[in-house]
Amino acid sequence: MxxxxxxxxxxxxxxxxxxxxxxxxxxxxxxxxxxxxxxxxxxxxxxxxxxxxxxxxxxxxxxxxxxxxxxxxxxxxxxxxxxxxxxxxxxxxxxxxxxxxxxxxxxxxxxxxxxxxxxxxxxxxxxxxxxxxxxxxxxxxxxxxxxxxxxxxxxxxxxxxxxxxxxxxxxxxxxxxxxxxxxxxxxxxxxALVQLQSDETYFKSVSGIRCDARLKLLVDQQVIHNERGELQLTAYGISGIPVFQLSSEAARALDEKKEVRVVIDFMPDLESVDDMKLFLENRIRQNPEKICEELFLGLFHKNIGQLLLKLCGIRGNVKSISLTPEQCTDLSKRIKQFDVPISATNPFxxxxxxxxxxxxxxxxxxxxxxxxxxxxxxxxxxxxxxxxxxxxxxxxxxxxxxxxxxx
Ligand SMILES: Cc1cc2nc3c(=O)[nH]c(=O)nc-3n(C[C@H](O)[C@H](O)[C@H](O)COP(=O)(O)OP(=O)(O)OC[C@H]3O[C@@H](n4cnc5c(N)ncnc54)[C@H](O)[C@@H]3O)c2cc1C
Structure with a gap:
């Protein structure tokens, strides 16, 4: 003994x-x-x-x-x-x-x-x-x-x-x-298993929203991790289990002074940006009276819809039928490839x-x-x-x- x-x-x-x-x-x-x-x-x-x-x-x-x-x-x-x-x-x-x-x-x-x-x-x-x-x-x-x-x-x-x-x-x-x-x-x-911070100021407008999303972690422009799950948007950046799953690699890359980005797909059930664009164009055709702000009703939280439009420079009160093909492409890219530069993790x-x-x-x-x-x-x-x-x-x-x- x-x-x-x-x-x-x-x-x-x-x-x-x-x-x-x-x-x-x-x-x-x-x-x-x-x-x-x-x-x-x-x-x-x-x-x-x-x-x-x-x-x-x-x-x-x-x-x-x-x-x-x-x-x-x-x-x-x-x-x-x-x-x-x-x-x-x-x-x-x-x-x-x-x-x-x-x-x-x-x-x-x-x-x-x-x-x-x-x-x-x-x-x-x-x-x-x-x-x-x-x-x-x-x-x-x-x-x-x-x-x-x-x-x-x-x-x-x-x-x-x-x-x-x-x-x-x-x-x-x-x-x-x-x-x-x-x-x-x-x-x-x-x-590790920690929230990720971003310096983007728009996060305050979507703080508190939870949604299903697919996330890609990019380090120096290379995709190194994919996750899908419930994303939580916060005033300082992103949280939730899919973010935690990326965070160990993100923290190490940040410490090595590498460029770290998370690309969010807000519509993970659609395959590509092209599919998203087709989906949007159909939606506009079916509801030509809707204004842009109403276009995302039932798809995303209202504040996410407003943010997507704002970042594309589209006013919420214009008729969606007036959107140009380029604007539809731009919106589809924002929805499928919402690019978030990561500046830090939350502390220990x-x-x-x-x-x-x-x-x-x-x-x-x-x-x-x-x-x-x-x-x-x-x-x-x-x-x-x-x-x-x-x-x-x-x-x-x-x-x-x-x-x-x-x-
Ligand atoms: C909020 C939260 C939720 C989690 N949920 C999960 C989960 O659901 N599933 C999962 O798998 N993991 C989860 N984890 C992670 C998991 O809890 C830890 O990985 C695990 O408990 C680590 O066990 P450990 O014995 O190595 O360390 P610890 O559990 O941290 O134990 C170390 C102990 O050593 C003591 N100690 C430290 N220094 C000294 C010292 N100098 N002298 C005397 N005593 C000392 C500490 O007080 C502590 O009691 C979670 C962690 C947190 C914080």
């Missing part, structure tokens, strides 16, 4: 602790919040999308995404479902995304906490880990809520301190500092996850740090980030299961 110290009581830390304790080790979780698993409660809008039936590395990003595959191949979504079912948590499949049957994230945390208690996992909360040194054993320095410093000693240590995203739940980026102090290389962390505190983190080349396939035997790293702290849809929690569970089993 070994003394195992786990820094961070989030999804990956708790999973590592449970697996290591089941293997007979004496496990202590050091958590700087006043309770473990705070972020789990916020997941999936309080419902916790804890994994997905459609699981492969195309849903992950990172400098070496094949590394994610090596970990997920050891413990995958089916292992996660089995693990939770054995703890009494039945799941509900919603378009491939798995949720607890009761749709309460707290149920996920409760079954984990109960299993941790059954296994006598020692929880020390309100301690902030500031340093880790490898001597004969690992010496972990931490500070309690009253600023008292103490040192704890372990045979093996797991750093599961999360990223810098949504720091109200405890992940304040201090995990990266611990890694750097140990001489490990961290790829620059950037916000609004991101659901981070891209970047510990370089995977520092880790073996057991998640042990190659140059520091007995030290493991799990979860979001590693340079792997997943798409929206249960992929980040699956990464946390898989990496926790792998590390927990190897200790």
């Amino acid at each position: 070994m003394e195992v110290g786990i820094i961070g009581g989030g999804a990956s830390g708790i999973m590592t602790a449970i697996i290591a304790a089941r293997n007979g080790h004496h496990v202590t979780i050091l958590e700087h919040n006043n309770r473990i698993g705070k972020k789990i409660l916020a997941t999936g809008n309080g419902r916790c999308n804890f994994t997905n039936m459609d699981m492969n590395t195309s849903f992950y990003h990172g400098e070496d995404v094949t590394f994610a595959g090596k970990i997920l191949n050891q413990y995958n979504h089916l292992d996660t479902i089995r693990f939770f079912t054995e703890l009494g948590l039945y799941s509900k499949n919603k378009n491939g995304g798995l949720y607890p049957y009761c749709e309460q994230a707290s149920a996920v945390l409760d079954v984990l906490r109960m299993e941790a208690a059954r296994l006598h996992i020692h929880l020390i909360v309100e301690v902030h880990v500031t340093d880790i040194k490898k001597e004969d054993r690992f010496c972990v320095s931490c500070q309690d809520a009253k600023h008292n410093m103490k040192k704890l000693f372990f045979d093996k240590v797991v750093i599961a301190a999360g990223s810098q995203a949504s720091n109200v739940q405890g992940s304040d980026g201090s995990g990266y500092e611990l890694l750097k102090k140990l001489g490990l290389t961290v790829r620059k962390p950037l916000p 505190d609004q991101a659901q996850t981070c891209s970047g983190g510990l370089k995977t080349s520092e880790l073996s396939e057991t998640l042990e740090v190659k140059k520091i035997k007995g030290l493991y790293v799990t979860g979001e702290l590693i340079d792997i980030d997943g798409a929206c849809g249960g992929y980040n929690l699956q990464w946390a569970w898989s990496s926790g299961m792998v590390a927990g089993n190897q200790i």
Whole structure:
């Protein structure tokens, strides 16, 4: 039996602790919040999308995404479902995304906490880990809520301190500092699953509107990602799940000072600009009395219609029959290829996850740090980030299961 110290009581830390304790080790979780698993409660809008039936590395990003595959191949979504079912948590499949049957994230945390208690996992909360040194054993320095410093000693240590995203739940980026102090290389962390900002002033006029759209992410004029889903227009730019899915690549490209644009297709059910033009011309022919502003009635939110006309320099009160073929083409292009220059992402505190983190080349396939035997790293702290849809929690569970089993 070994003394195992786990820094961070989030999804990956708790999973590592449970697996290591089941293997007979004496496990202590050091958590700087006043309770473990705070972020789990916020997941999936309080419902916790804890994994997905459609699981492969195309849903992950990172400098070496094949590394994610090596970990997920050891413990995958089916292992996660089995693990939770054995703890009494039945799941509900919603378009491939798995949720607890009761749709309460707290149920996920409760079954984990109960299993941790059954296994006598020692929880020390309100301690902030500031340093880790490898001597004969690992010496972990931490500070309690009253600023008292103490040192704890372990045979093996797991750093599961999360990223810098949504720091109200405890992940304040201090995990990266611990890694750097140990001489490990961290790829620059950037916000991911986050809103995208644009300097275009017209966004204020369409703020609050949600609509079905197809989005293309262009980096230096190359299309690198396509998504369809519910787009949310905001005063500062764009949000919603399809935007989140583009955001990891957009953030990295912005950081590399590349040109980033998102092209929105407001009419994704029509194939091309030509189809859109035909559709508009038919609509005008069928309703020659309609003014331009009425042309989009029932198709788009009124403010989107007004914005499209304004950007094409067309007055809303002119008869649509008076539109020239060039104006129809221009309008069709705006609808199908609405071009948004992206200037920034929203900050870390609004991101659901981070891209970047510990370089995977520092880790073996057991998640042990190659140059520091007995030290493991799990979860979001590693340079792997997943798409929206249960992929980040699956990464946390898989990496926790792998590390927990190897200790
Ligand atoms: C609003 C929101 C919704 C989300 N929804 C989903 C979803 O539905 N599905 C999905 O798959 N993913 C979702 N995610 C992402 C997912 O929650 C995370 O990827 C996952 O929880 C990461 O787990 P982790 O254990 O690596 O890190 P964390 O959960 O961040 O845990 C790290 C823990 O370490 C502690 N800690 C940090 N530094 C120290 C230190 N120095 N000393 C002591 N303790 C420390 C922190 O307090 C924290 O408890 C969501 C994220 C957010 C913010």
